[in-house]
Amino acid sequence: MKKIGVLTSGGDAPGMNAAIRAVVKTAIANGIQPIGFIKGYNGILEKNYHVMDRESVSGIIHSGGTILKTARCMEFYEASYREKAFHNAKEIGLDGLVVIGGDGSYRGAGYLSELGLPCIGVPGTIDNDIASTEYTIGYDTAMNTVVECVDKLNDTCQSHERCSVVEVMGRHAGHIALNTGIATGAVQIITEEIPTPIDDVVENVKKIRESGKDHFIVIVSEGYGNPVEIATQIQEKTGIDSRATILGHVQRGGNPTLKDRVNATRMGYYAVKLLEEGKTNRVVALQQGNLVDYDIQEALKMKKPLDMDLYNMMMEISF
Numbered sequence: 001m002k003k004i005g006v007l008t009s010g011g012d013a014p015g016m017n018a019a020i021r022a023v024v025k026t027a028i029a030n031g032i033q034p035i036g037f038i039k040g041y042n043g044i045l046e047k048n049y050h051v052m053d054r055e056s057v058s059g060i061i062h063s064g065g066t067i068l069k070t071a072r073c074m075e076f077y078e079a080s081y082r083e084k085a086f087h088n089a090k091e092i093g094l095d096g097l098v099v100i101g102g103d104g105s106y107r108g109a110g111y112l113s114e115l116g117l118p119c120i121g122v123p124g125t126i127d128n129d130i131a132s133t134e135y136t137i138g139y140d141t142a143m144n145t146v147v148e149c150v151d152k153l154n155d156t157c158q159s160h161e162r163c164s165v166v167e168v169m170g171r172h173a174g175h176i177a178l179n180t181g182i183a184t185g186a187v188q189i190i191t192e193e194i195p196t197p198i199d200d201v202v203e204n205v206k207k208i209r210e211s212g213k214d215h216f217i218v219i220v221s222e223g224y225g226n227p228v229e230i231a232t233q234i235q236e237k238t239g240i241d242s243r244a245t246i247l248g249h250v251q252r253g254g255n256p257t258l259k260d261r262v263n264a265t266r267m268g269y270y271a272v273k274l275l276e277e278g279k280t281n282r283v284v285a286l287q288q289g290n291l292v293d294y295d296i297q298e299a300l301k302m303k304k305p306l307d308m309d310l311y312n313m314m315m316e317i318s319f
């Protein structure tokens with residue numbers, strides 16, 4: 001193993017820089033030349049890369065975003081472009097590649113592995129929607145950002161005796177919504193997995209108002225429905241003044257938390273060790289606090305349901 005590449009792909013996530021740093025430093029520590037591809041798979045297609053050294057990853061462990069930039073590379077859905085990427089990688093002299101990204105990025109890595117370039121996936125996405133791992137890089141920071149914002153909304157909700165309907169990210173997964181709902185004392189969370197009808201939400205808010213509560217937080221996972229429409233329905237059917245807030249991309253930025261920095265560092269280190277052991281077509285995962293690895297296709301077939309015990313607990317004490 002003489003030369004390995006690293007790239008970030010899909011949506012950015014706080015902690016990706018810490019993962020890049022770990023890959024680069026682990027490679028250097030083991031006598032391997034690391035190179036960083038720019039803008040995800042585009043970097044391989046366009047041979048757009050930087051030779052990485054200790055200096056290039058200095059002072060980045062604490063910063064959000066990704067120094068390698070990221071992208072959704074549409075060409076990669078086509079076999080001919082993936083073959084071109086494989087040939088470029090061979091011309092560059094690449095012996096392996098670490099792909100930091102979500103489930104989509106894993107698929108790209110799976111194809112490159114099949115073509116003969118050893119690839120290891122590292123889970124980097126705020127959504128925590130990768131079934132093979134309990135934890136994805138950026139998830140903790142994103143949730144802490146949500147909590148900070150909803151705490152502020154809660155202050156003004158209390159003053160005005162209002163209901164705040166807050167849309168959070170997560171693509172099709174409600175993990176962010178559920179955990180931030182618990183952490184902010186929300187009266188209701190609505191996700192694609194638990195698509196509570198609006199009339200049930202209204203009834204729940206009314207029932208909770210009868211218990212004496214006069215301000216309400218409802219967390220809606222993106223993909224479920226329009227939060228403005230939900231707020232309007234709550235206001236019309238309960239008489240409670242309601243407002244909608246879409247938190248949006250603020251959830252993707254900011255300095256990574258300790259948890260994200262430590263996990264990103266562990267996962268980046270582990271990925272390079274897998275390449276050194278001659279492994280390919282694997283993804284790094286965290287299971288019960290330990291790092292493990294899975295075959296990419298097996299990992300992509302796994303399911304990660306929402307934690308219904310957590311949901312039921314939240315609803316039982318949401319009054």
Ligand SMILES: Nc1ncnc2c1ncn2[C@@H]1O[C@H](COP(=O)(O)OP(=O)(O)OP(=O)(O)O)[C@@H](O)[C@H]1O
Nearest residue numbers: 010011072073076077101102103104105107108125
């Ligand atoms: N089926 C696929 N075949 C080949 N490449 C793919 C495939 N799916 C995704 N990719 C590559 O991975 C990139 C990122 O995928 P996607 O947009 O699904 O994000 P992700 O990696 O799941 O991250 P996130 O969901 O956090 O944004 C795509 O733009 C494409 O370059």
Ligand SMILES: O=P(O)(O)OC[C@H]1O[C@](O)(CO)[C@@H](O)[C@@H]1O
Nearest residue numbers: 011125126127169170171222252
């Ligand atoms: O940055 P974009 O392309 O708007 O994508 C937004 C999507 O990316 C994520 O932030 C990360 O996958 C999702 O939560 C969201 O649905």
Ligand SMILES: [Mg+2]
Nearest residue numbers: 102103104125
């Ligand atoms: Mg994804």
